[in-house]
Amino acid sequence: MKRLITLNINGQDFDLAVSPRDLLVDVIRRKVGLTGTKKGCGQGDCGACTVLVDGRPVLSCLTLAVAAQGKKIQTIEGFSEGEKLHPIQASFVEHGAVQCGFCTPGMILSAKALLDRSPDPSEEEIKRGIAGNLCRCTGYKKIVESIEAAAEKLAAREEGRMS
Ligand code: FES
Numbered sequence: 573m574k575r576l577i578t579l580n581i582n583g584q585d586f587d588l589a590v591s592p593r594d595l596l597v598d599v600i601r602r603k604v605g606l607t608g609t610k611k612g613c614g615q616g617d618c619g620a621c622t623v624l625v626d627g628r629p630v631l632s633c634l635t636l637a638v639a640a641q642g643k644k645i646q647t648i649e650g651f652s653e654g655e656k657l658h659p660i661q662a663s664f665v666e667h668g669a670v671q672c673g674f675c676t677p678g679m680i681l682s683a684k685a686l687l688d689r690s691p692d693p694s695e696e697e698i699k700r701g702i703a704g705n706l707c708r709c710t711g712y713k714k715i716v717e718s719i720e721a722a723a724e725k726l727a728a729r730e731e732g733r734m735s
């Protein structure tokens with residue numbers, strides 16, 4: 573039996589008919605059509621399906637879509653700033669932290685949540701912040717460097733706003 577729910581994704585409301593057992597990752601990808609969120613293991617191990625729910629990283633393959641009602645969901649599609657890449661995205665590109673790209677959306681959203689709660693993280697904090705996101709390609713060094721560089725970019729932008 574389908575239920576009608578409304579999900580707020582990237583600031584836009586989507587009215588959707590879902591079964592109570594539908595997973596958030598499948599609804600985002602198949603019903604809403606936002607395929608930037610990846611489905612890797614489907615069992616909570618790889619982090620590819622990470623989205624932000626009320627600003628916190630959540631594994632959408634372990635989350636029921638009905639449980640996300642009334643919350644603000646952010647996917648990678650809501651991340652760029654108009655035509656411009658968000659500073660975290662730009663840093664990933666500049667530092668060669670994107671190879672096959674499968675882990676990248678989840679990795680970037682975990683990095684965003686980390687930098688929101690800790691704008692100047694240590695290397696250890698960064699490693700902990702992305703510990704749930706697996707990457708088969710990069711060896712993580714470039715990803716960690718990207719997040720460090722993104723923290724600097726965001727701090728400079730904040731200073732520019734305040735001066
Ligand atoms: S697809 Fe969700 S953790 Fe792997």
Ligand code: FES
Pocket residue numbers: 669670671672673674675676706707708709710
């Ligand atoms: S860039 Fe390929 S899995 Fe991370």
